[in-house]
Amino acid sequence: MTTPASEEKTEVGSYFISNYPPFSFWKKEWIDRAEAALDRPPKPGTPLGLYIHIPFCRKRCKFCYFRVYTDKNSQEVERYVRALANEVDLYKGRPALVSRPLSFAYFGGGTPSFLSEKQLLSLVERLRSSVSFDGAEEVTFECEPGTLTARKLQVIREIGVTRLSLGVENFSDSILEEGGRAHRSEEVFRAYAWAREVGFEQVNIDLIAGMVGETWDNWRECVRKTIDLAPDSVTIYQLELPWNAIYARSLGGINAADWKTKRDWVDHAFSELEAVGYHVSSAYTVVRDSSTRFVYRDAVWRGADMLGTGVASFSHLGGVHYQNLDGFEEYAAALETGRLPLGRAMEPSPRELLIRELVLQLKLGRLDGSYFFQKFGLDVLQEFKPAFESLEREGHAQLAPGSVRLTRQGLLRVDALIPLFFEPQHRGARYT
Numbered sequence: 001m002t003t004p005a006s007e008e009k010t011e012v013g014s015y016f017i018s019n020y021p022p023f024s025f026w027k028k029e030w031i032d033r034a035e036a037a038l039d040r041p042p043k044p045g046t047p048l049g050l051y052i053h054i055p056f057c058r059k060r061c062k063f064c065y066f067r068v069y070t071d072k073n074s075q076e077v078e079r080y081v082r083a084l085a086n087e088v089d090l091y092k093g094r095p096a097l098v099s100r101p102l103s104f105a106y107f108g109g110g111t112p113s114f115l116s117e118k119q120l121l122s123l124v125e126r127l128r129s130s131v132s133f134d135g136a137e138e139v140t141f142e143c144e145p146g147t148l149t150a151r152k153l154q155v156i157r158e159i160g161v162t163r164l165s166l167g168v169e170n171f172s173d174s175i176l177e178e179g180g181r182a183h184r185s186e187e188v189f190r191a192y193a194w195a196r197e198v199g200f201e202q203v204n205i206d207l208i209a210g211m212v213g214e215t216w217d218n219w220r221e222c223v224r225k226t227i228d229l230a231p232d233s234v235t236i237y238q239l240e241l242p243w244n245a246i247y248a249r250s251l252g253g254i255n256a257a258d259w260k261t262k263r264d265w266v267d268h269a270f271s272e273l274e275a276v277g278y279h280v281s282s283a284y285t286v287v288r289d290s291s292t293r294f295v296y297r298d299a300v301w302r303g304a305d306m307l308g309t310g311v312a313s314f315s316h317l318g319g320v321h322y323q324n325l326d327g328f329e330e331y332a333a334a335l336e337t338g339r340l341p342l343g344r345a346m347e348p349s350p351r352e353l354l355i356r357e358l359v360l361q362l363k364l365g366r367l368d369g370s371y372f373f374q375k376f377g378l379d380v381l382q383e384f385k386p387a388f389e390s391l392e393r394e395g396h397a398q399l400a401p402g403s404v405r406l407t408r409q410g411l412l413r414v415d416a417l418i419p420l421f422f423e424p425q426h427r428g429a430r431y432t
């Protein structure tokens with residue numbers, strides 16, 4: 001498992017693993033499984049979340065692989081907002097969802113803060129006629145700093161957002177420009193100060209380690225500026241070059257740091273943040289207060305039901321995975337004719353569901369065997385003993401009776417390690 005230096009180059013392809021089995025195994029022919037899951041009553045005690053995808057951005061970042069649009073006018077945005085509200089409304093009477101309160105909601109993108117205050121209020125008012133966020137433990141809202149104003153942040157707070165996530169990515173204007181980001185550092189500081197004035201329960205800052213042009217000096221500066229801002233949590237992703245990103249087309253001309261350097265940068269950030277009192281809460285996140293929770297992440301990684309609404313969004317309901325249609329027109333048109341915009345689905349086997357939770361929870365840096373025994377009736381440490389022992393031999397994990405802990409080096413490369421636990425047919429599969 002030791003990675004030779006030649007394999008450390010940042011090649012085009014996906015690295016980050018957000019689900020299992022890989023999306024390339026989901027099929028259009030299986031959307032009846034999603035319909036069947038919606039018609040079954042829920043498993044008692046399963047939390048329910050709502051993801052609301054806002055697929056608009058001011059510019060397309062060169063590393064972005066999400067379904068986003070930079071060219072939609074206000075009528076098209078309005079059409080989309082109407083479609084989203086219709087989608088949530090279509091769900092409300094289904095047996096799997098009836099009378100279930102939301103445990104969490106997540107406005108993601110794209111750029112949810114791309115919406116104007118008016119569009120946002122109108123979206124939330126329409127959503128509220130079908131679903132209530134009032135009892136939700138956490139409502140997250142992703143923002144691009146340059147789209148924010150003090151007034152918009154107040155509106156975001158008023159609609160019930162508890163956790164604001166600012167997509168800072170880097171503090172160097174030339175690196176932001178090179179990456180195709182729409183915002184600049186000045187807008188970060190302005191937006192952050194407004195967010196604090198408005199008073200969210202949690203403000204998160206997102207950084208990316210390894211943006212094109214990154215250097216050790218600049219990265220140290222980014223970490224220092226992050227510490228100065230004192231956010232409640234910091235999320236750090238290592239830059240990847242997915243197939244559908246703009247960068248993937250200019251392969252050869254990109255001066256991207258290799259994986260070892262990116263891990264070193266995240267390690268530096270984690271260590272500096274720990275030195276001022278932060279705690280590492282997953283491979284990507286540190287929190288200032290160890291009791292700070294990230295409800296969305298923890299619920300999804302423990303198999304919660306989640307309705308993903310919006311174009312190309314991913315859902316998991318009643319043990320079934322499905323994804324919405326991934327074209328703006330087909331998504332909106334389906335809802336305009338009163339149909340759910342289901343695009344492809346997969347019903348994982350019980351073993352695949354177990355592997356899904358195992359690999360996602362490994363990203364927390366620790367696994368509790370008793371959780372899996374209670375939920376799946378299996379001793380995962382025994383069942384996957386060769387894989388865990390191989391992680392231990394390579395210095396990536398420490399095994400103890402009933403639990404596993406990843407070392408820092410294991411945690412920093414967790415996405416490269418978790419395919420070890422995949423079923424043979426899923427190893428090496430593309431995540432598209």
Ligand code: SF4
Nearest residue numbers: 057060061064109110
């Ligand atoms: S702001 Fe986010 S979603 Fe939008 S293009 Fe950039 S990376 Fe993609």
